[in-house]
Amino acid sequence: KYLPNCINTDTMEVKNLVSSKRKKLVVGAMGRLIEKKGFDFLINVFKNLSNVDLIIGGAGPIKGHLIKLSENFSNIKLIGWVKDKDKFFSNIDVFCSSSTNEPFGLVILEAMGRGIPVISTNCKGPSDIIKNYHNGILVNINNIAELRHTIRQLEKNIDLRKKISKNGLK
Numbered sequence: 001k002y003l004p005n006c007i008n009t010d011t012m013e014v015k016n017l018v019s020s021k022r023k024k025l026v027v028g029a030m031g032r033l034i035e036k037k038g039f040d041f042l043i044n045v046f047k048n049l050s051n052v053d054l055i056i057g058g059a060g061p062i063k064g065h066l067i068k069l070s071e072n073f074s075n076i077k078l079i080g081w082v083k084d085k086d087k088f089f090s091n092i093d094v095f096c097s098s099s100t101n102e103p104f105g106l107v108i109l110e111a112m113g114r115g116i117p118v119i120s121t122n123c124k125g126p127s128d129i130i131k132n133y134h135n136g137i138l139v140n141i142n143n144i145a146e147l148r149h150t151i152r153q154l155e156k157n158i159d160l161r162k163k164i165s166k167n168g169l170k
């Protein structure tokens with residue numbers, strides 16, 4: 001049997017479904033720091049998004065560009081390569097994939113497998129995984145206003161976060 005794009009959920013720490021005690025919503029993103037991952041788009045969303053933090057994990061050739069783009073914004077942190085994914089996911093409330101082109105999106109499954117609600121851009125791979133507003137939310141590529149609105153929606157609607165988290169785990 002051939003099983004592409006698999007993850008071992010037996011070793012993952014499942015987050016308590018949306019019971020964050022943090023004062024601010026924390027959104028996480030992780031991947032290779034390359035153009036097609038859309039991290040520059042994501043940073044631009046958070047530049048004008050008060051009371052919500054963004055943590056980006058990863059390494060790659062555009063790291064310097066992203067650091068420069070996010071300087072002077074205390075709500076945006078680039079933490080470098082993530083060695084302990086369970087620790088990364090335990091520190092976020094929502095996961096966001098901002099790719100302009102994504103063949104699959106393994107990290108989306110890794111977030112879902114830990115009970116983290118997922119927002120992703122509507123490109124081929126994520127649209128194969130996510131049923132919109134059921135086990136994740138799909139937004140249009142490079143639509144800053146739509147992604148900002150969706151983040152605010154999840155910030156305010158804990159029941160929606162719980163529904164997406166529960167269905168993502170399934």
